[in-house]
Structures are given as C-alpha cells and as structure tokens.
Amino acid sequence: MLARKTIFWTLIYLALAVMAIYNLVPFFWMATSSLKTDYEVIDYPATILPRVVTFGAYSRMWIQENFVQYFINSLIVSVSTAAFSSMVGAFAAYGFSRFFFRGRSTLMTIFLASQMIPGVLLVGPYFKMLTYVELYDTLLGLILSQTTITLPFSIWMLKGFVDTVPIEIDQAAMVDGASRTRTFLIVVLPNILPGLVATIIFAFLLSWGDLLWALCLISEQSKQTMTLGITQLVGQFRVQWSEIMAATMITTIVPAALYLMLQNFLVKGFTEGAVKQ
Amino acid sequence: MQVREHHKGYLFILPAFLLLLFILGFPAIAAILQSFNIMWVSQPSFTVKSYISLSRDAEFLASLLNTVAFVACTVGFHLLIGLAVALLLNMEIRNKRFFRVIAILPWTVPDVIGGLIWRFMFDTLPGMVNAVLLKAGFIVDPIDWLGNPKLAFPSLIFAEVWRGYPFAMLILLAGLQAIPKEQYEAAEIDGASKVQGFVYITVPNLKYMFVIALVLDTIWECRLFGMVYSMTGGGPGYSSQVLSLLTYKHYFLFFNISYAAAIAAVLAGFMLLVSIPYLRMTMKREL
Numbered sequence: 001m002l003a004r005k006t007i008f009w010t011l012i013y014l015a016l017a018v019m020a021i022y023n024l025v026p027f028f029w030m031a032t033s034s035l036k037t038d039y040e041v042i043d044y045p046a047t048i049l050p051r052v053v054t055f056g057a058y059s060r061m062w063i064q065e066n067f068v069q070y071f072i073n074s075l076i077v078s079v080s081t082a083a084f085s086s087m088v089g090a091f092a093a094y095g096f097s098r099f100f101f102r103g104r105s106t107l108m109t110i111f112l113a114s115q116m117i118p119g120v121l122l123v124g125p126y127f128k129m130l131t132y133v134e135l136y137d138t139l140l141g142l143i144l145s146q147t148t149i150t151l152p153f154s155i156w157m158l159k160g161f162v163d164t165v166p167i168e169i170d171q172a173a174m175v176d177g178a179s180r181t182r183t184f185l186i187v188v189l190p191n192i193l194p195g196l197v198a199t200i201i202f203a204f205l206l207s208w209g210d211l212l213w214a215l216c217l218i219s220e221q222s223k224q225t226m227t228l229g230i231t232q233l234v235g236q237f238r239v240q241w242s243e244i245m246a247a248t249m250i251t252t253i254v255p256a257a258l259y260l261m262l263q264n265f266l267v268k269g270f271t272e273g274a275v276k277q
Numbered sequence: 278m279q280v281r282e283h284h285k286g287y288l289f290i291l292p293a294f295l296l297l298l299f300i301l302g303f304p305a306i307a308a309i310l311q312s313f314n315i316m317w318v319s320q321p322s323f324t325v326k327s328y329i330s331l332s333r334d335a336e337f338l339a340s341l342l343n344t345v346a347f348v349a350c351t352v353g354f355h356l357l358i359g360l361a362v363a364l365l366l367n368m369e370i371r372n373k374r375f376f377r378v379i380a381i382l383p384w385t386v387p388d389v390i391g392g393l394i395w396r397f398m399f400d401t402l403p404g405m406v407n408a409v410l411l412k413a414g415f416i417v418d419p420i421d422w423l424g425n426p427k428l429a430f431p432s433l434i435f436a437e438v439w440r441g442y443p444f445a446m447l448i449l450l451a452g453l454q455a456i457p458k459e460q461y462e463a464a465e466i467d468g469a470s471k472v473q474g475f476v477y478i479t480v481p482n483l484k485y486m487f488v489i490a491l492v493l494d495t496i497w498e499c500r501l502f503g504m505v506y507s508m509t510g511g512g513p514g515y516s517s518q519v520l521s522l523l524t525y526k527h528y529f530l531f532f533n534i535s536y537a538a539a540i541a542a543v544l545a546g547f548m549l550l551v552s553i554p555y556l557r558m559t560m561k562r563e564l
Contacts, residue, residue, distance in 0.1 A: 046408035092293035099286025118500040120524040121541040125304035148301045209387025211503035256385045
C-alpha cells in the first residue's frame with residue numbers, strides 16, 4: 001500500500017517536472033542566447049550554455065537601437081490604456097451590477113459581444129479616422145485604438161467583482177447621505193481593490209503585447225513601441241539573434257515581473273471575477 | 278432635475294457606451310461598408326465584387342482553412358494540457374506556489390515575442406531544437422522547420438500551444454478549487470472510486486468553466502496576429518497564412534482596401550458565430 005502511494009506521488013512530481021521543463025526551456029534559451037557573443041549565437045550546432053558570457057548584446061541594443069525610447073513609449077501607452085479603460089470600465093461595471101434599467105440585458109449583450117470584434121476589422125477604418133483627426137502616428141491614437149481591446153474586457157471582469165460586494169454596503173452608505181457616485185468611489189471601489197488591480201494588470205498585459213495596432217498606426221521611429229521595434233530589427237537584412245534575444249528578454253521581464261509580484265491578486269481575480277461560478 | 282434612481286444606471290454606463298460607439302462601433306460598421314465598396318474607398322459604389330473574388334482566391338481559401346485548423350489544434354491542446362496541469366496543481370503537492378508560478382509563466386510572454394523566441398528555437402543551423410535532436414541522435418542533418426511548407430505550420434501551432442495553455446489552466450484551476458471538498462468525501466463514503474469521483478463530480482462541476490475557457494481561447498486564437506507575423510510571416514508561400522495576417526497584408530501592403538475589409542468581415546463573422554453559445558449562456562446566468 002505504501003509502495004503504491006510512493007509510486008503515485010513519484011509520478012505526480014515527475015509530471016510536474018516535465019511541465020516545468022516544457023515551460024522553462026524557451027526562457028532558458030532566450031536568456032543564454034542573449035548572453036552569447038555575435039559569433040557563438042550563430043554556431044552550428046548551437047551551444048546550450050554560452051562559452052563566453054557577455055552583456056554586449058544588451059549594451060549595443062540600448063545604445064544603438066533606440067530601445068530606451070521604445071521602452072518609454074511602451075510604458076506610456078500600456079499604463080495609459082490600462083488606467084483609462086479600467087476607470088471608464090469600473091463606472092460601467094457598477095452601472096450594470098447595481099441598476100436594473102430598461103434595455104439592460106440588450107446593452108450587456110452588446111458589450112459582451114464587442115469582445116468578439118477582431119482588431120484587423122478595425123485597423124483599416126482607424127487609419128482613416130486617425131489621419132482625419134490628426135492622431136495618426138501619435139501615442140494618443142495608439143492608446144485609443146488599444147482601448148478597443150481592453151475596455152470591453154475590463155467592463156466584464158469588473159462587473160464580476162462588483163457583483164461580489166453585498167448591496168447592503170451601498171445601502172448603508174446611502175442611508176448615511178452619500179450620493180451614488182460617492183458610494184461607488186469611496187465604498188465599493190476599495191472593496192474590489194484586488195479585482196481592480198487584476199483588471200488593470202490584464203489590460204496592461206494586453207496593451208504591452210500588442211503588435212497589430214502599433215504596426216498599422218505608427219510609422220515614425222521615435223513613436224515605436226518595444227514589440228514594434230523588435231520586429232523591425234528582425235526585418236533588417238541580417239538577423240542579429242543575440243540582440244533580438246536581449247530585446248525580447250527586456251520585453252518579457254516587465255509583464256513577467258508584474259505577474260510574479262501580483263499573481264495572487266490575478267488568480268483571485270479570475271476566481272472571483274470573470275469566471276465566477 | 279431629479280434623475281430617477283434606476284435611471285442613474287444609464288449615467289454610469291454612458292461614458293463607456295459613447296466611447297465604444299466611437300472607437301469600436303463606428304469603425305466596425307465602416308469596415309463592413311468598405312467591404313461593399315461604399316465608404317472610404319477610391320470609387321464608392323455598392324458591389325459585392327470583393328466577396329466574389331474571395332471565393333476564387335486560393336490564398337484566402339488556404340488561410341481560412343489554416344485559421345480553422347490553427348484554432349482547433351491550439352484550443353484543443355490548450356484545454357487538454359491546461360486540464361492536466363490544473364489537476365496536478367489542485368493536488369496536495371509541496372511547493373505549490375512555485376509550480377503555479379512556473380505553470381503560468383509562458384502566458385506572460387507577449388505573442389509576438391513568443392513567436393520570435395520559437396523562430397530562433399526552430400532556426401535551422403543555430404536553433405536549439407535541431408541542436409538537441411542532433412545530440413540525442415534522432416537526426417543526422419538539421420531540419421529546416423520554418424522553411425519547409427509542411428513543417429512551418431505545425432511548428433507555429435507548437436509554439437502557440439506552449440504560450441497559450443496557461444490561460445485555460447488558470448480558468449480550469451479556478452473551477453477545480455471552487456468544487457466543495459465535501460462532495461468528494463460524501464462520494465468516498467458511498468464507496469465511489471477516484472475515477473467515479475472524477476466522472477460524476479469533477480466533470481459536471483467544471484463544465485461551465487470549460488466552456489468559458491473554450492470560447493475565450495477560441496476568440497484569442499482567431500485574432501492571433503503577432504506570433505504569426507513574427508514567426509513565419511504566413512510563409513513559406515502561404516502555407517502558414519491566417520486570416521488576420523492576410524487582412525493586414527491586403528490593407529497595408531497591397532492597399533486593396535475593400536478586399537481586406539471583406540476578409541476581416543469573414544473572420545469577424547466566424548468569431549461571432551463561434552461565440553453565440555457563450556453569449557447565450559452568460560446572459561442566461563446574468564438574468
């Protein structure tokens with residue numbers, strides 16, 4: 001009996017180890033390649049560990065390739081998009097959660113269905129629209145366009161969180177004379193803080209990883225984001241893998257670190273919010 | 278003027294509604310009109326020419342098939358691997374936090390970045406995949422993974438399976454954790470086996486989460502753009518071309534505005550069709 005149990009748990013941990021290796025190998029490859037020299041990175045067959053460790057790819061990339069600018073642009077766009085869509089989304093979420101007005105279910109279906117509209121359907125008209133209002137090739141235009149992905153999602157996720165706050169809390173605040181807006185901002189919002197954080201992070205991740213919108217709506221080099229800058233680097237005639245891997249490291253570290261710091265919030269966010277039972 | 282209490286709901290929703298109307302509703306309708314050659318094209322006049330040419334375009338038909346195959350394969354594997362890992366992480370294991378962090382890590386990688394990493398992994402000469410296969414003695418000559426029309430598309434699917442499965446895992450894990458332990462204990466007292474417990478308790482309890490993971494993931498994979506763009510660019514030829522990348526190509530490289538809009542409209546129609554069961558199910562739960 002004991003032996004059977006031991007075998008069972010050995011298999012479980014073996015499976016976990018396989019999962020860990022499967023998940024981590026590409027990270028490992030990206031990290032080691034970014035530390036190789038220009039010559040070693042194109043060796044055949046590839047070396048698994050770098051023979052000589054160098055940070056040359058990182059420093060070249062930062063100095064030569066405008067990546068500091070790309071990084072700042074990405075930060076500006078992602079933070080703005082996440083903050084903007086979560087703010088507007090939170091109000092709408094509260095409206096859907098607390099009020100039973102006419103047309104509520106129709107409106108909710110429309111909002112939900114708006115998640116299903118693919119970005120490629122919108123990029124063409126966006127090009128025209130942004131050119132018309134002179135927002136083509138600006139970060140503001142990029143923020144607006146990325147809100148089309150993050151806002152429908154934010155509303156839906158946040159509504160799930162507001163639903164978990166007992167309505168008695170609202171009523172108590174209003175009995176004390178608080179207005180609806182005040183009740184929402186001072187009483188309900190602090191109660192859904194973990195969910196709000198999870199929503200903001202998720203919107204940030206969506207915006208940070210976007211390529212389509214930046215590719216279609218940004219042309220000037222000083223306005224490019226990290227993802228766009230990296231793909232442009234590949235587009236050039238020679239593929240400099242150590243530099244590209246250094247750039248992908250930087251682009252990956254931001255969302256990964258954010259996730260690791262706040263993973264409990266995010267997991268809780270998924271359990272209580274968007275996917276509540 | 279006093280606004281009636283239940284009408285205040287409109288005011289809370291108004292900013293989001295107006296915003297979505299302008300940034301999403303309007304361009305979506307404009308794109309549909311573009312596809313019929315009515316608006317924002319060089320010589321506006323109603324015609325279904327674009328849609329007719331679509332049905333004769335070999336690249337479009339191949340991309341349509343590829344998109345369906347890509348979505349079916351990636352979502353299928355995401356759910357399969359996601360469920361397996363979720364079941365593992367739901368057990369009484371040591372270092373649970375540690376394994377959970379690792380399990381979600383691939384999902385934090387932006388898809389365009391994932392595409393680049395795997396493009397380099399699959400690279401013929403300096404790539405890691407060939408190096409490992411060579412050392413293990415499975416191959417003698419390097420395989421041209423992304424240059425071979427038969428291998429490029431499966432390689433792309435392989436990469437996206439890696440990147441995307443933690444999302445399904447996360448949702449299914451949340452579902453597993455929501456199942457009350459008492460149900461299993463009661464079943465055990467009644468003499469049910471572990472397998473019976475899984476079939477009669479886990480599966481029915483997980484059904485709703487499973488559908489959510491299925492539909493949301495399908496939506497993500499249908500619109501996947503960055504990874505295809507950065508990993509294969511749809512090639513070689515159009516062997517790994519998908520609708521989202523094909524739309525981009527026609528809009529911004531060939532300037533076939535009306536034609537590009539028609540392709541995007543087909544993709545949008547497909548996505549809406551797929552999500553109808555989800556929309557109905559979710560709305561039923563909400564009311």
